[in-house]
Amino acid sequence: MDQLPDGPLRWVLLGALAVLLLVYVLLLLDLRRAEVRHLPKWVWGLIIVLVTFPIGALLYLVLGRIPAAERAVAQPPPPRGEDRIGEAPPEVLDRPAPGAPATEPTWGRGVSPASGPGTTPSGSEPVIATQALSKRYGDTLALDRIELTVPRGATYGLIGPNGAGKTTMLSILAGLRRPSGGTLHLGVDRRRLAVLVDTPQFEPWLSAREVVDLARSLVAPEFGGAEVDRALREVGLADAADRRCGGFSRGMLQRLGLATCLVGDPEVLLLDEPSSALDPAGRREVLDLIGRLARTTTVVLSTHILADVQQVCDVVGVIDHGRLRYQGPLTDLLARTCAAYSVHVRGDERAFATALAAEPWVSEVETLAPGRLRLVTADAADAERRIPALVAEHGLALVSSVPATDLETAFLELTR
Amino acid sequence: MSLWRLEILRMVRTHRWTILAGLYVFFGVLGPVGARYLNELVSNFAGDITIIVPDPRPVDGIAQFLSNVTQLGVLAVVVVGASALAVDARSEIAAFLRTRVPRSHDLLLPRYTVVAATSMLALVLGTGVAWVLTLPLLGELAVGPMLLGTLLGALYLAFAVAVVAVAGAWLGGLLPTVLASLLVLLALPVLGVVPQVQPWLPSHLVLAVVGLLEGEEPSAFLRAGAVTLVVTPALLVLAGRLLGRREL
Numbered sequence: 090m091d092q093l094p095d096g097p098l099r100w101v102l103l104g105a106l107a108v109l110l111l112v113y114v115l116l117l118l119d120l121r122r123a124e125v126r127h128l129p130k131w132v133w134g135l136i137i138v139l140v141t142f143p144i145g146a147l148l149y150l151v152l153g154r155i156p157a158a159e160r161a162v163a164q165p166p167p168p169r170g171e172d173r174i175g176e177a178p179p180e181v182l183d184r185p186a187p188g189a190p191a192t193e194p195t196w197g198r199g200v201s202p203a204s205g206p207g208t209t210p211s212g213s214e215p216v217i218a219t220q221a222l223s224k225r226y227g228d229t230l231a232l233d234r235i236e237l238t239v240p241r242g243a244t245y246g247l248i249g250p251n252g253a254g255k256t257t258m259l260s261i262l263a264g265l266r267r268p269s270g271g272t273l274h275l276g277v278d279r280r281r282l283a284v285l286v287d288t289p290q291f292e293p294w295l296s297a298r299e300v301v302d303l304a305r306s307l308v309a310p311e312f313g314g315a316e317v318d319r320a321l322r323e324v325g326l327a328d329a330a331d332r333r334c335g336g337f338s339r340g341m342l343q344r345l346g347l348a349t350c351l352v353g354d355p356e357v358l359l360l361d362e363p364s365s366a367l368d369p370a371g372r373r374e375v376l377d378l379i380g381r382l383a384r385t386t387t388v389v390l391s392t393h394i395l396a397d398v399q400q401v402c403d404v405v406g407v408i409d410h411g412r413l414r415y416q417g418p419l420t421d422l423l424a425r426t427c428a429a430y431s432v433h434v435r436g437d438e439r440a441f442a443t444a445l446a447a448e449p450w451v452s453e454v455e456t457l458a459p460g461r462l463r464l465v466t467a468d469a470a471d472a473e474r475r476i477p478a479l480v481a482e483h484g485l486a487l488v489s490s491v492p493a494t495d496l497e498t499a500f501l502e503l504t505r
Numbered sequence: 506m507s508l509w510r511l512e513i514l515r516m517v518r519t520h521r522w523t524i525l526a527g528l529y530v531f532f533g534v535l536g537p538v539g540a541r542y543l544n545e546l547v548s549n550f551a552g553d554i555t556i557i558v559p560d561p562r563p564v565d566g567i568a569q570f571l572s573n574v575t576q577l578g579v580l581a582v583v584v585v586g587a588s589a590l591a592v593d594a595r596s597e598i599a600a601f602l603r604t605r606v607p608r609s610h611d612l613l614l615p616r617y618t619v620v621a622a623t624s625m626l627a628l629v630l631g632t633g634v635a636w637v638l639t640l641p642l643l644g645e646l647a648v649g650p651m652l653l654g655t656l657l658g659a660l661y662l663a664f665a666v667a668v669v670a671v672a673g674a675w676l677g678g679l680l681p682t683v684l685a686s687l688l689v690l691l692a693l694p695v696l697g698v699v700p701q702v703q704p705w706l707p708s709h710l711v712l713a714v715v716g717l718l719e720g721e722e723p724s725a726f727l728r729a730g731a732v733t734l735v736v737t738p739a740l741l742v743l744a745g746r747l748l749g750r751r752e753l
Contacts, residue, residue, distance in 0.1 A: 098542055127680055144580060147524065151584045152679065156519075263604050265753040284604040290597035292511070294518040302506040307605040349601065 109142060116146055124155040156293065156335070214276050216241040216357055216387045217262060222271035224257050224411075231257045233411040234271065239357075239404070241276065244383040246402030246419070247391040248500060254411040255391035256287070259361045262389070280308050283355035287362035289346030293335025297326050300334055301348045308353035320352040324378060340371025347378055358382060360390040364397055376400055395496040409504040420469070422499050423492075428469040430492055432462045432476060436485040444479055460488070508612065512589065512619035521585045522623050528581050529574060529631025536570025537638040543569075563646050564718040566639030567632070571658075574631060575711055579665055582624045583686045586669035589616045590744075593677040596753055609749035610741075613670060617741060621666040625659035632658070632714070647718060654714020657726055661710040664733045665690055667740035674748035707733040 116137050125133050133153045136145045217239040224232040232254045239245045249255050260266040263284040291300045301317045321330050324344040350358055364372040380401050407415040438460050446454045453465040466472040480487040516522045540561045547556050593599040606612045632655045672685040697703035709729035
């Protein structure tokens, strides 16, 4: 203390020292509570204390500390088990399909990758078509001569296990990655093609309205602000329009992402695993929204959740180890494999079960509970036509008849 | 909401401008005060040893400010710049923008301009504070050299942000962008040990204001200024190309 200068300078120096110590203490207290990135907390602590002030403090604040607004975004996704719930409702298979109706497909049956679907069999030009599209990462062939054809107006489900090449495929379609070989034909202006990544994120300091308005100004500047409000209303975020999206849940971010896609009135929507990170309620909301969008827009969605595909898609492509194993209407895929149905009737089901077992299109019948049966059939179309008739013949009331493991079976047959 | 407004909001709402301005103003205060009281400080801490420090001149206020702020200021500019110019650091946000912005330069230009302008304004602000405090503490400074020197220092910051833009477009991540940029910006003055090279280096502009105040001719900084004026846009073009070629 004696070495400190006298007069006002002494107090200036002591004050500066006190402020410095206070800053260190506050930073370390903050470090204890905050979430950090890039390095473990203890390393950031060392950086704050040991690296010359204010370099260490700045490094921590700018590079290490995750701001509170971003923390909600950085939360881990819910366990996968939660995703795989719910069955496709019975109306799914009867849903009119824009590109390929379930009963009478307009562009034919499933095609093998080698058949080169440059146009749809109905003659209309596909909205997306690839020829021998390949992508190589070093020695790994992520995509192997893919011949993808997406009919205009279809809801195309690109399904496959994790690591099959779905995201790579969508990234190439979106223009975010370049193919190593082959060609890609887009039947629309790229600006009319909207992309939603699997876990959309936005600048956490922007409000939902600002995010959608940014998307509007980039893809459709001719549209007014009313379009932004319409998109937010469409996805159910009108009430949260002025909230900063840093505090949004994953479901809200997913809906916000969809709003950014909607605002430009796109012709094609590319959705990468749109429901994989959502809880059941969020997943339901997003699928309902996709179902509504599919009425007016060509949708390509990649997923490994087969129930989602069954719920919203009319055309599917099965991709595995970078190769397209199947492409065509969903109904064709289901029809060419064994399908299972869960039938719920009101009344004595025993005679009905015996009659079912005698039908040539039924390969297996199992009574799960009173009034509840599970049957396996080799012909889904026959099953859907005949089950209600058989129920009526036996004087029973049909509560429900829903597909059980159908697409999963088909998928496993194609990919094993 | 244009990309320009987005960048202004990034600077304002994340308080990055306060980091830059605060740092430069802090050293703007510290420089002249330190220069004025250096004699007293040294003699108090020296104990029995007698250290003779020459009486401070007005130029020492600015020189002290610049010697303090040069490295820390550039570090702050690099960190703030990288947080905006490492476009692909967060791939989800990058995908949102890159699928909607047709040309990479459209994405890069507002980011570069806003960061560079804020950095330059922070330097001007800090220099202004140092100048204002130097006046009563140490004496008057020549206006012409001050203005020209500050302009040249700001030009160097524009170059530094362009270096960050290239590193961000090339490397993508935030930390690699910061480290690569610092490596380049800190290595550049090392080349200055070669006397023939030094007048051509953009880093020669950092202390231009001191040189000009001490009587150097403006022409001494002409070559470095010209190189910086040519290299900075070239770096931006390169950054745009690298970003355009980069896969997400």
